[in-house]
Amino acid sequence: MDILLQLLDFILHVDRYLAVFVAQHGAWVYALLFAIIFVETGLVIMPFLPGDSLLFIVGTMCGAELLSLPLTVALLLVAAVLGDQTNYTIGRYFGPRVFQWEDSRFFSRKGFDQAHAFYEKYGGITIILARFMPFIRTFVPFVAGVAEMTRSKFTLFNVVGGVIWVVGLTLAGYLFGNLPFVQTHLSKIIWALIFVPGLIAVLGAWRARKAA
Numbered sequence: 001m002d003i004l005l006q007l008l009d010f011i012l013h014v015d016r017y018l019a020v021f022v023a024q025h026g027a028w029v030y031a032l033l034f035a036i037i038f039v040e041t042g043l044v045i046m047p048f049l050p051g052d053s054l055l056f057i058v059g060t061m062c063g064a065e066l067l068s069l070p071l072t073v074a075l076l077l078v079a080a081v082l083g084d085q086t087n088y089t090i091g092r093y094f095g096p097r098v099f100q101w102e103d104s105r106f107f108s109r110k111g112f113d114q115a116h117a118f119y120e121k122y123g124g125i126t127i128i129l130a131r132f133m134p135f136i137r138t139f140v141p142f143v144a145g146v147a148e149m150t151r152s153k154f155t156l157f158n159v160v161g162g163v164i165w166v167v168g169l170t171l172a173g174y175l176f177g178n179l180p181f182v183q184t185h186l187s188k189i190i191w192a193l194i195f196v197p198g199l200i201a202v203l204g205a206w207r208a209r210k211a212a
Helices: 002-012 014-025 028-042 052-063 069-099 109-130 136-146 151-176 180-184 186-211
Strands: none
Touching: 014 028, 014 052, 028 052, 028 069, 028 136, 052 069, 052 151, 052 186, 069 136, 069 151, 109 136, 109 151, 136 151, 180 186
16 A cells, blocks of 8 residues: 555656656666656556656656756657567567467457457557557557557557657647646646546547447
């Protein structure tokens, strides 16, 4: 419980923690940011690390000239793309071994074929949209690997989604993060970045199921 509370405190006050880290360790903050984004997107067991809120706060710190905007964007973009690529590779490699294909009661050839067909047809937009959905963005590349989505297609949309996600949220923080209104309501904005995309995903899934 204490670990969860500390994690929640870090997510909601990531601006303070990063400011202290910069003051104490200087340029090592770039390595820390790279590691957080890579682990959150690259390891399916770590979906709870901050992503959207972190990018926004980092952009805010770039706007306050505490960090270099070009260097930060470049590093985090590489981390996001490599993270998803790693997650996809893990799913592609371990998926068949975990399910043991037809010999496992957890595996359904029909379900696998449907998942593969879905990712081949809708995987691109799924990968891009998942970037903005906490938790979901950690699992989508893994499932794409398990479903054996074509690597070239996955890589294309991985890069596109990564660029939109990293550049979009970092620039939003850079342009608006230091405005007095945003600073006053920063915690509420972080909550919105966490829950609003998730609610949109749930609503979309509900409407799709209802239509089906």
